[in-house]
Amino acid sequence: MEPVEALHPHLFVPTPQRPVRAKQHRLSARTRVIPHSHSWAQIAISLDGVLHLSAPQGTLIAPPSKAVWIPPGLVHAVAMVEEADLVSIYVLQDDPAQGPVLPDLPSCGVACNPQDWARCRVLEVSPLMRELITALPKQSDDQPAPDAATLQREHHLSALLLEELRRASEVHLGVNMPQDKRLRMLCEAVVADPTQHESLADWAADTGASPRTVARLFQQQLGCSFTTWRQQVVLAHGLSLAARGLPIQQIAAELGYSPSAFSAMVHRTVGMPPARFFGQQAGSAAHRVGSGAVSRPTRELLGTIASSR
Numbered sequence: 455m456e457p458v459e460a461l462h463p464h465l466f467v468p469t470p471q472r473p474v475r476a477k478q479h480r481l482s483a484r485t486r487v488i489p490h491s492h493s494w495a496q497i498a499i500s501l502d503g504v505l506h507l508s509a510p511q512g513t514l515i516a517p518p519s520k521a522v523w524i525p526p527g528l529v530h531a532v533a534m535v536e537e538a539d540l541v542s543i544y545v546l547q548d549d550p551a552q553g554p555v556l557p558d559l560p561s562c563g564v565a566c567n568p569q570d571w572a573r574c575r576v577l578e579v580s581p582l583m584r585e586l587i588t589a590l591p592k593q594s595d596d597q598p599a600p601d602a603a604t605l606q607r608e609h610h611l612s613a614l615l616l617e618e619l620r621r622a623s624e625v626h627l628g629v630n631m632p633q634d635k636r637l638r639m640l641c642e643a644v645v646a647d648p649t650q651h652e653s654l655a656d657w658a659a660d661t662g663a664s665p666r667t668v669a670r671l672f673q674q675q676l677g678c679s680f681t682t683w684r685q686q687v688v689l690a691h692g693l694s695l696a697a698r699g700l701p702i703q704q705i706a707a708e709l710g711y712s713p714s715a716f717s718a719m720v721h722r723t724v725g726m727p728p729a730r731f732f733g734q735q736a737g738s739a740a741h742r743v744g745s746g747a748v749s750r751p752t753r754e755l756l757g758t759i760a761s762s763r
Contacts, residue, residue: 455486455533455646461542465594468494468546472605474612475544476590486533486646495545495554495571496524497619499579499587503538504694506645507531509574513645514628516576517694521583523554523575523619530574533646541587545616554616570624577622586615627693629686632675636661637668644684648691649710654680685723692720696732705732 458481466475481487489508498505499521507514507522508531516522524530526547534540545554554571579587591600591608600608629645632638640657644650657680658668672680688709695705705728706716720728 455484456482457486457488460487460490461540462594463490463492463542463544465596466542466544467595468544470546472608473546474590474608474615476541476587476592477544477594478539478541478592481534481538481540483537484533484535487531489529489531491527491529492544493526495526495547497543497545497587498522498524498532499541499543499584500534501539501541503534503536504691504698505538505540506533506535507574508533508631508642508645510631510633511573512628512631513642514574514576515690515694516627517698519579519698520576520625520627520694521579521587521619521622523571523577525572525574528574535646541592543587543590543615554619576625576627577619578625580618580622583615583618583622586611586618590615627690629683629690630676632671634671634675636663637671637675640668641683645687648684648687649708651710685719688719689723692728692732702728702732 461477461479466477468475498507498516500516500518502518504518505516505522507516507524509524509528514522532540547554590611591604593600629641631641640661643660644657654668655665658665661668663671669680672678672683676683678686691709692705695708700708702716703713706713709716711719717728720726720731724731
């Protein structure tokens with residue numbers, strides 16, 4: 455991975471006047487934004503590639519149909535496996551326990567569990583949410599200031615986006631990560647390139663620890679063997695590829711498996727063939743996205759946005 459500095463967050467700082475700010479960058483394949491943090495929350499979404507987000511709790515994987523919520527103050531790193539557009543939405547939060555909501559607007563009656571918004575989460579991106587993310591202005595602070603009409607429209611778009619965010623379903627796409635520095639280095643290398651099929655001894659050689667020590671650390675810190683944990687990584691990557699509509703044979707090839715070996719691994723891990731497992735996941739996600747009716751507050755905000763154009 456090619457490390458790069460944080461992508462100019464100081465030019466998009468959310469303020470009480472503009473509590474939601476958006477930016478977009480085209481990142482090259484195998485780019486990793488180094489660990490950093492900021493005092494505001496963030497929504498990260500890749501428009502056309504798979505996003506990896508590493509945080510102390512683990513690594514989350516999000517295809518273009520998903521977004522990652524990052525709470526304020528959390529150290530995180532973002533990596534792109536392929537060339538893609540990365541959009542970051544910065545959200546000012548005076549009260550993190552309240553969840554994403556503009557300070558001068560009610561929460562639209564959506565229940566909020568403070569613990570949910572205090573951790574990283576992968577969330578479904580509804581078609582409406584995706585359009586709102588695309589529509590938000592993305593000018594930096596070193597460009598000419600937007601006029602009053604643009605700011606008013608940005609405010610309406612932001613309010614609707616945050617309501618959609620609060621209604622979004624959580625998707626469990628990710629793997630747990632250890633605290634031990636040697637083991638974490640190994641795990642991050644596996645997550646970055648799950649097509650590598652080296653043995654535990656080969657991976658351990660890069661950490662300076664013996665295979666026996668590494669195997670013990672896996673059990674102590676992750677509660678499973680290296681093989682089991684690696685299969686979880688492969689399945690998480692497979693789910694992100696399935697969400698993009700790739701057929702099973704192509705998913706297997708992308709992950710370095712023959713179709714038969716991939717089928718055997720998936721069946722052994724989850725007790726069902728790949729077509730059924732990945733089909734269920736994609737189907738449930740599609741149902742969650744397509745079944746949500748547009749709420750009354752959403753309809754009202756849409757009307758306000760339309761009238762402000």
